[in-house]
Amino acid sequence: MSGYRFDERLRMIPTDHAQLAARVAAARPVDFAEFRKIGIELMLLGRYAEALDHLDRALELADSDYRRMSVWINLGDVYRYWGDTVTAETLYRRTVDQASDSEILSFALQHLGKALAEQGRLPEARVHLTEALKLRVVEGDAELIESTRTTLDLLEDLPTTLPxxxxxxxxxxxxxxxxxxxxxxxxxxxxxxxxxxxxxxxxxxxxxxxxxxxxxxxxxxxxxxxxxxxxxxDAGLPSLAAEPTESVGAVMGALLRRLHDIPVAECPFDGRLDVVLAQARRRVLEGLVDADDFDDDHRELTPEQIYQRLLAERPPDEDLVVAHGDFTPSNVLDGGLLIDLSGMGVADRYRDLALVERDLRADFDADELSAFYAVYGLAEPDRRRLYYYRLLDELC
The missing domain is CATH 3.30.200.20 (Phosphorylase Kinase; domain 1)
Structure with missing residues (x-):
């Protein structure tokens, strides 16, 4: 691609950032190619959320396996550049597994190799890059062959990704x-x-x-x-899911009560349904939902069906609190220390209550669930909201 160069980590960067930003600002994409192109350019500008928006639209407009898989690779690049190597690797590997076109396969292998190298997994990276090189030699594209050879030659010298x-x-x-x-x-x-x-x-x-x-x-x-x-x-403490030394329900009830009592007006983080449903839609569209991990009563549903049900059954209002977003026994350490807070924000209290009830019912006895509600201070929980937010969690 013209107008770009590679940095020391073999990532593309624009040669003229201001010019690229101006071109992106003026763009009005309407078709697959334009949405994909602008999505890639937004990634190079470091505007990753916008890049995902454009590439998701390209994915919706893709009318062939070739186009769909090319966007999977682009999406993987966005997540990798953003630092989410787990999601990037998922998208690259899916493309490798499903690609029948040798060109797409070589690109997927090349990008997977880079992702593994960035994680310090050099032997795995070399295997995939060598496979990519073999495919490209057969295809005979000199530029692509040189790109893969350069990556292999520099593999040992790629700088650490730790700041x-x-x-x-x-x-x-x-x-x-x-x-x-x-x-x-x-x-x-x-x-x-x-x-x-x-x-x-x-x-x-x-x-x-x-x-x-x-x-x-x-x-x-x-x-x-x-x-x-x-x-x-490391706090040196087990989670309540692993080695509880006191009532799991009581500890979780007291902790969640304190969290939910924080004034909503003070919280700058948004976890309401508009935000979370948009995130769920993205995960469904990009194929990032693990249906094998669904609760037993949802096993027969597809991610798309669950998403449509969430839209159809959306509650008319939200009982807003400062919610954790993934409040489970595994995210509370012995003594009530709270971890894994990346999803915390203003949301319906039932987003937390649904997961507490699900996990306490599944892994503990009825007394622990009763202790939770007694300490939390809720005598009669809304069963419909409990179900709705448990269903929502399938896509999170």
Whole structure:
């Protein structure tokens, strides 16, 4: 592509940022090609949320497998540039698995290789890049062949993706835990002392931790935050889901009552239905919903069907509080320390209550659910809202 160059991490950057920004501002995309082009250019400008909006529209307009998969790769790039390597890898691997066109496959392998290299997974990266090179040699495109060879040649010299303050804290010889409670996408346990998160969710959690501190909620300590990397000190406590030493329901009820009592007018973060349903729509459109993880009574539904049901059954109003957004026993540590706050914001209290009831019913006895409601202070919960917000969680 003309007007672009590659930086030391082999990512495209514009040669004239102002000129590109002006061109994007003047654009009025109407078809697949235009939405895709502007989406890519917004990514290069660092305007990632807007880039996703345009690429999602291109995905809706895609009229062939080739076009749809090309957008999957572009979407993966946006998430990767934004720091969400887990989602990026999901999109690249899906393209690799489904591509029948050798050109699309070579691009997917190339981008997957870069994503793995950025995570320090060099042996895996080399395997995928070598596969991409073989395909490109057969295709005979000299420019693409050179691109893959350059990436392979520079693989060992790609700079660390950790920003300086984070690298200084963690040191050079890191021990990353492969198995631990809470092991999930984008979270790593380091040296048994720190939890490391990266990307937009890490930035969101950092902002929420800073805002919530001093409001009567126990929170993890921030060791360092730089760029899009958040390092939290390990509190050394198990979650209520793992090794509860007191009533899970009582602890969760008291903690959620304190959180929900914070004045809504003070909270700058929005988790209301307009916002969350838009996020759900994106995840459904981009194929990022794991239907295998649905609750038993939703197993026969597709993500699209659940999304349409959410629109049709949307409550007429919202009982707004400062909600956690993923309030489960695994996100409360022994003694009532609250973690995983990236989704916290003003929302209906039932967004939290629905998950509490679901998990306490599934993993504990009826006494714990009764203890929760007694301490929280709700005698007769709204069963329809409980169901609605449990259904919403399937797409979150």
């Amino acid at each position: 300086p303050k984070v690298a200084a804290l963690l040191g050079a010889d890191l021990t990353w835990s492969a198995e631990h409670e809470g092991m999930s996408g984008g979270v790593a346990h380091v040296e048994g002392a720190y939890w490391v998160k990266r990307g937009p969710c890490a930035a969101a959690e950092h902002a929420r931790l800073n805002w919530l501190r001093g409001k009567g909620i126990q929170l993890p300590d921030i060791a360092v935050f730089e760029a899009d990397v958040l390092v939290l000190a």
